[in-house]
Amino acid sequence: MINEIHKLIRRPSAGWDPVPLDYAKTYSARQFDTLELQLISALEERLGGLKGREVLDLGAGPGQYSIAFSVRGAQVVHFDISQNYQKICQEQAALRGATHLSYRLGYLDDADGILNSQFDLVFNRQCWYYCVNDRAFSKTFFNLMKPGGLAYIETSNSNFGLNRKSHPPLLYHLYQLTGYKALHLHPPSGWVEAYLRKMPIDILDADYSNPEFDRLVFRRKMET
Numbered sequence: 607m608i609n610e611i612h613k614l615i616r617r618p619s620a621g622w623d624p625v626p627l628d629y630a631k632t633y634s635a636r637q638f639d640t641l642e643l644q645l646i647s648a649l650e651e652r653l654g655g656l657k658g659r660e661v662l663d664l665g666a667g668p669g670q671y672s673i674a675f676s677v678r679g680a681q682v683v684h685f686d687i688s689q690n691y692q693k694i695c696q697e698q699a700a701l702r703g704a705t706h707l708s709y710r711l712g713y714l715d716d717a718d719g720i721l722n723s724q725f726d727l728v729f730n731r732q733c734w735y736y737c738v739n740d741r742a743f744s745k746t747f748f749n750l751m752k753p754g755g756l757a758y759i760e761t762s763n764s765n766f767g768l769n770r771k772s773h774p775p776l777l778y779h780l781y782q783l784t785g786y787k788a789l790h791l792h793p794p795s796g797w798v799e800a801y802l803r804k805m806p807i808d809i810l811d812a813d814y815s816n817p818e819f820d821r822l823v824f825r826r827k828m829e830t
């Protein structure tokens with residue numbers, strides 16, 4: 607509820623940006639250095655190639671993955687709430703010769719309404735927990751996938767050390783009881799997968815080898 611009210615008042619389209627430029631620059635520098643090339647190659651293989659594929663980087667931040675997908679030939683939409691990150695991605699894309707990129711600003715929860723389009727790959731790394739409501743967002747997420755399309759979600763979960771210290775246990779209790787959250791609580795491990803399994807999926811591979819992170823790759827069923 608608090609998050610929903612916040613979302614009504616703070617509009618990125620009116621110039622509001624939750625990410626200070628200095629922070630965005632520091633985070634970006636680190637991310638371009640630690641890009642997981644193996645992950646990109648694995649997704650490329652599962653898609654049968656990135657060339658000409660439509661990719662959505664949802665909550666893209668500095669756009670290190672947007673740029674990497676674009677350089678491999680995909681048509682990429684960089685979607686984020688932050689203009690500072692959008693500008694950083696535009697600068698980096700120019701430096702790195704990534705040309706097949708477009709940019710949209712907005713809340714994760716509104717992405718299907720804003721984009722009104724579906725993608726071969728929806729890529730969502732380290733930002734699921736900024737959604738207002740996990741159940742509603744998992745539906746939004748599916749609306750963004752083409753039938754037969756692929757998705758990657760990587761999110762820190764409620765085991766994440768920093769999170770445990772910074773969020774009161776009562777908020778977690780209410781979140782687990784009601785599904786509604788205040789602040790940006792990280793979902794308990796396995797929650798995101800449980801929501802997705804209510805959707806029409808064909809294949810879902812989950813990796814919980816690091817107890818602080820949920821990593822999911824899944825495919826939306828082809829429509830019959």
Ligand SMILES: C[S@@+](CC[C@H](N)C(=O)[O-])C[C@H]1O[C@@H](n2cnc3c(N)ncnc32)[C@H](O)[C@@H]1O
Nearest residue numbers: 665666667686687688712713714731732733736
């Ligand atoms: C930890 S960063 C991850 C960025 C990028 N996906 C990566 O892998 O480095 C979280 C991102 O979520 C974005 N973000 C935060 N709240 C958001 C919201 N409500 N809607 C859309 N994006 C949001 C931030 O601007 C930031 O780019």
